Amino acid sequence: MLGQKNPPVDRGQATAIIVFILGLGALLPWNFFVTASLYFKERLAVNVAVNMTLNMVVNGTHAGHTKDYNFDSWMAFLSMLPLLLFTLLNSFLYQWVRERVRVAFSMVAILLLFSLTAALVRVQMEPDTFFSITMATIWFINTFSAVLQGSLFGMVGLLPSRYSTLFMSGQGLAGIFAAVAMLISVLSNADGINAALGYFITPCVAMVAILACYTLLPHLEFARFYLNRDETDKQPIEKMPIKSRDKTVLKNSEDPKDPEAPVLQDYKLPEKHTHNQPRLSVFAVFKKIWVMAACITCIFGVTLAVFPVITVKVQTSYRGYTRWDKVFTCVCCFIMFNSMDLVGRSVPSLVQWPRKESRLFPVVVVSRVLFIPLLMMCNIPDSKLGTIFSHDFAFVVIMALFAFSNGYFASLCMAYAPQLVRSRDCETAGALMTFFLALGLSLGASISFLFGYLV
CATH class of the missing domain: 1.20.1250 (Growth Hormone; Chain: A;)
Structure with missing residues (x-):
């Protein structure tokens, strides 16, 4: 009955490193847009001032009150609303769309939206148009981010519990990246356009690397063992503390003193006929x-x-x-x-x-x-x-x-x-x-x- 092989070793902690990087990618969009708030508000203010000056010269009109776009409030609203809606929908979406499709499509979409934002740094446009495009970008990038986070959390949940902790740690690192980028921009002597361009190119490069890591994950033996649950459930294995595992598993396992031996502490025999439920x-x-x-x-x-x-x-x-x-x-x-x-x-x-x-x-x-x-x-x-x-x-x-x-x-x-x-x-x-x-x-x-x- 217990002829299945023991769980493989996460050699070189490759799966752990990739899970950490995926956690970083899950919160990268939110953090980079939040810390760029000053750039967006300054650009809107400059564009409004330029337009008002042109109106004074061409039409002879006088400058009135500077238009208040209430950028921070709208950014928060248009970030949280799609995040809330699509994380709920993602609870049902996974039943019809495969996880790999959801994750890969979301990453590519986020990459394209970051690229659009970087390209717009050097494009002059009407403030209302820029504001509308930016708000639309924030809406869609948080929509895809919600699908990405929900899918990755579900995937990481199939791995031993310490990998959920690593994933959360990666999310924390995304905030540090954004904060350090802010510090560099504050202390930098570069002009605003070049600083903003470099700022938004950074997450573009990061998303390409994160997508490459996700593509590599299914090729790792350790990750493949846990992620292919539909197949491994037919071989009755699940997670539980080491003190409750079957003695036969202990007998068939590697030497526990061997540092390369598989870690079975998250391993258990399921209830009878679990794979049929x-x-x-x-x-x-x-x-x-x-x-x-x-x-x-x-x-x-x-x-x-x-x-x-x-x-x-x-x-x-x-x-x-x-x-x-x-x-x-x-x-x-x-x-x-x-x-x-x-x-x-x-x-x-x-x-x-x-x-x-x-x-x-x-x-x-x-x-x-x-x-x-x-x-x-x-x-x-x-x-x-x-x-x-x-x-x-x-x-x-x-x-x-x-x-x-x-x-x-x-x-x-x-x-x-x-x-x-x-x-x-x-x-x-x-x-x-x-x-x-x-x-x-x-x-x-x-x-x-x-x-x-x-x-």
Whole structure:
């Protein structure tokens, strides 16, 4: 009965590296557009000023008020709405469209949209036209990003749980890339056009490399063993702790002292006739993972409620140092957040606390709401709430804990959810978790308008 081979070794950690890179690619579009906000607003302002000057010269009209496109609000709305809608649709889309088609098509589409954005850097056009094209690009790039994230989360859910942590870590690295790009642009002496062109060419090159990595993944023996679940389910193997695996598997395994021996700690024998059972419905899967779904919504809801709408308003207490004042927000807000978020996403590969069955887990997640008043009482000029934490060090410590907890608990949620269902339902669980992640982002972005008004 147990004549199947043992799981192969991830030689050279090739699968782990590719999963990490795919995580980076999943959040690359969002991060690069968010950090380019200043470029888009400056370009719209320049184009409006030029048009108003031309009207004065040609038509003899006088300059009125500069048109306010409310770029940040529209960008947030047109980013979160498609992300929310298409992560939900992706829960059903996977049943009709193969995962490889969804992922490859989404990556190519994102690459083309980034290329369009880079090409438009040197194209002069009416501000209304530029605004419309940019908003359409943001809508579509987040649409494909939603499909890409849901598909990749479902695929990674088929691998051992540590690969979900690696995937989340890769997403954290995408934020660091964007933050470092922002810092370079702030300190660079290059003109705005060349800086913007180089900025948008970077994700184009990155998406080509990420697509190449995804194409390579099915050719790796370790990845192929776990991803071909429809075939391997016929050979009764699934995930479970090592203490419960069958003695016959131990007898047929390699020497456990051999560092190259297969790791069987995520391996188990399934229930009888599991491979003959149909996949559960989306609602049935949700009933099994609803606690993790609620937690991931809360985590990102709290985070987006104050980041970046509140955190970017915090100013340094060392106002006399011009250079530090210039990079304070970039370093202490964006780079600090993304760096500690990445650390938080990586720690679950070493320590996982609380456990998924623990009632303490949702309690700790909800307690993150305390970061909202803490950040709102940092050094924000003319704040209606007053300032309690005026020193830069206090803000840095709060931001570090805020970001670390975001990455850590989000990574745990995404790793725990697939463990609560059968292997054949992991893709559905991953797609649902991505939807609730997007729901948290949308709720947080909506609430941020209220907190922004309060300060």
